[in-house]
Amino acid sequence: MAVELIRTTIIKPTPSTSTEPKLVPLTLFDRAAFDLHVASLYAFLPPNPSNDSLKLGLSRILSYFPHLAGRITTDNHLRRPCIHLNDAGVRVIETTVSSTLADMLPLDATSNLSDLLPPIGDGVEFLLQIQLNSYSCGGLVIGATSHHRVADGQSMSNFFTSWANMVRRGTGPHPPPFLDREAIVVPRNLLRVEFNHREVEFRPPVDSLHEATDPTATCKVENLKVFFPSDFIARLKALVPERRCSTFEVLLAHLWRGISKARGLPESQVTKVRVAVNGRARMRPVVPAEFFGNLVLWAHPTATVRELAAEGGGLANAVRIIHEAVERVDDRYFRSFIDFGEVECGDMEATAPATGSVLCPNLEVDSWLRFNFHDIDFGSGGPCSFLPPNLPVEGLMLFVPSTKEKGGVDVFMALAAEHVGLFKENCYSLD
Template sequence: MAPRRAGGDLNASSSRAPMEGRQRLRGEGGSLGAVGGDADGNKGGDATVDVEMGEAAELAYSATVPTNRQVVPYSQYMTQSKGAQAPSQVHPQQAPPAPPDSGGQVFKEVSVPSEIAHCEGRIQDIAFALERKRERERRMKVFRGEGVLIKPSEGKDHRELVELSNLDLVAYPMYNKVVYVFEAPTPSSEMLKEGLAKVLAEFREWAGRYTKETPNGCLGINLNDEGVLVIEGKADGTIADAMPFHPSSFLLELVPPTSTMVDELLLMQFTRFACGGLVIGLASHHHVADGQATTLFMNSWGKVVRGEIILPPVHDRSLLKARDPPQPCFDHYEYSNITHGHCSIDSNLTIKKLHFDAIFLQELKLKVKGGSNNARKYYTTFEVIVAHMWKCITKARGLDGVIKTKASISVDGRKRVNPSLPKEYFGNVVYDSSAQSIASEIINRPLDIIAELIHMAITKVDDSFIHSAIDFLELRKQSLGPARVNDAFDVIPVSWMKFPINSFHFGMGQPLYVGPSLMLVEGLIILFDSYANVGGVDVVVCLSRAHMTELEHYCFHV
């Protein structure tokens, strides 16, 4: 394994909220979180405060509801009585001494639910705990060591070149960055590297390098087995300190650094925490594989480490080749403005993780189902959430009138082609489909009408549409670039809800958390199953800072 220096030897980062002994305060309002299946579970759409016995955690999933904003002293923002009412105001003489380093500030404006549910045990002062948490954030550091290139072990795959399909070429030219969080015990780095070398023998694309020396002159992969870069890191905090892993600059310290100078198509970082926990940070280039294919690779790696037999992936990308001659029969406006280049990053963008729990999702679905504007009475969780977020984001952006806006939806085509592709297919099988309207209609029309727009955009992606799209792209093959060149008025919903990401483990327990790091793309919405709430959904959203503030006023109201 050839040594390779990673980009930067020392990086300091902030931690997130503590996790051990966590209890939860719940009340009316909104909460932050993730995506999931059909509604099922605890009360939805409420403000949630993660707290720890002996030490309160960050207000990790709390959301501001303007009508509930109150001024309270630090020690009054808690209760042990079920159904107890939060005080609307407390006289300063009742206030406790100010926490250290608070500048004598005893009162603080916070988002207080109008009703705080029962919480077992004694809960420390939340504001004081937040001061302690911020101090840990300032102290916690992540140290990166040197990287090594892991090459595939000997295998039966003797291919020399992979010609990328049209769908590979229109994928964003970016690294998808994901963190996988494991509590102790965890396998040794040597076990992980040994298993990685074995699984790379079946997935040699990751160990190759891009080339344009292909028969058609388009981008391909030279299967030269140069290797995957693995960096080992060390964090001087615990996994509990880092929870709940909101998308942030801290998470970028847990994934390998990438730039335009990086040659590797797959990079990993193994970061060991003081508690024995492990975070595996993954940076995988999107031209090589989509989310489903990358998850297939990760699950195969876990099986190899566990000593299990894996099914070989299907590498035949000609299964998605264009017809000869190409015969597009649909107007694929999603691909009409494709250009070369990288995704632009706006320094004014911010990213947050919103949580919709099961009851809130149920209320959204009931609102859609109760609409009398069309005959359809059922919509998927994805369709309902995307319709709701599209409406809320359009409001938050202050759009109105005849401004055009669209939801650019990535649709997995594996089961939509005839015959369907094997689930072991390795590559990109994502098709872009858009729901379009004008801002005034998205804001003012009922939610079921917007959900119908989303539904129709998804269901139109069938076998004939898919082959038409491939043929359409074939006619523009020499100019293919990233498909989604979106306006600042659009949203880009992406679903991770059906990915078997929790199946990835090494035989010592499933991951505590799996999620994106920091992906700054205006209008991006990533939906995935909530790790903290059965039936709940976490929604990662990227918007401008001003629009994000407005979004939080709308998104937790049905």
């Protein structure tokens, strides 16, 4: 696959939003998120709009999402991390690819597709980058990187859908994005920090010069995608007749058990899953789904391998433990976290795992099952393939609606290479 660079352009919002540039402080939710650029690839069958149409639509839609055209900086007065809404712009890279899109499909988690993505790493100031990869057949792969501390998955899903609608219809989002971050993090009149946020979401800064070296912190990691058809998910649910469970709960329970087995964990081993919980529908009053920013905290279902592997009841145990842990991350928990931000004075680091971390014997999971991926339609239908390449943490999983079958789920994961073979052998086992 030969990828040829055509041009690089800086796209700014039209009309401009920077008549009065301002600093928007990162909220406590922003600071708790991964401090990295999230990469994604979207493939579209031909015909596709011209690059000029895509760039024009991007320029227009950025006026609704000005944070993405800004820069992360520091408030000189209060030394707070902020987003500078200055319309500095988004980088767009245009390439041509000598092969046909059919030669590339489906996008493969094990392939090196870095040539289809904008560069990321130290020194990249762009909060959003887009790469338009045009194939010889007229197919298109959009590579994107966005900084997680600017927006979470639901926010970026709304942005991509809005961009597609702007290109296809020439109309902005209705309703528009909800941009008032400070309105979401208003503390209560009587502050009540009821949970241990100092250790769950944050921790004191670590002195890297004196931090102990963990010999298990490095291992060869493999990215893979597993497709679970809707009929398999239905069979899993039938194995838990005593509880009505969601697709997410039963599939995570199944994978938690299967990965623990593939890792060869002893029965006495305690294992937990860090589960992202979207606060929009959990807070009271409900936060608009169009809120643009980060509004996620985490549940931590925990069990021994023995509990997960119990004959005849391990799956049901795992479903129950997941459900109860997620339910505990409610409005009260979110409000306590907001109040914590008012009373915590010292510098704190997020407990989100850093790039290259090894989570074994634990896991982390994000669910995008409710995001409107199929509505990202630039004119010829939604994406025919989607891929989050190079998941940066061993034990990280991402649940995405399958582009192959309605009701099916694609699970992208990063596992230690030594565990992948046994996991693949047993990932469809109902035992």
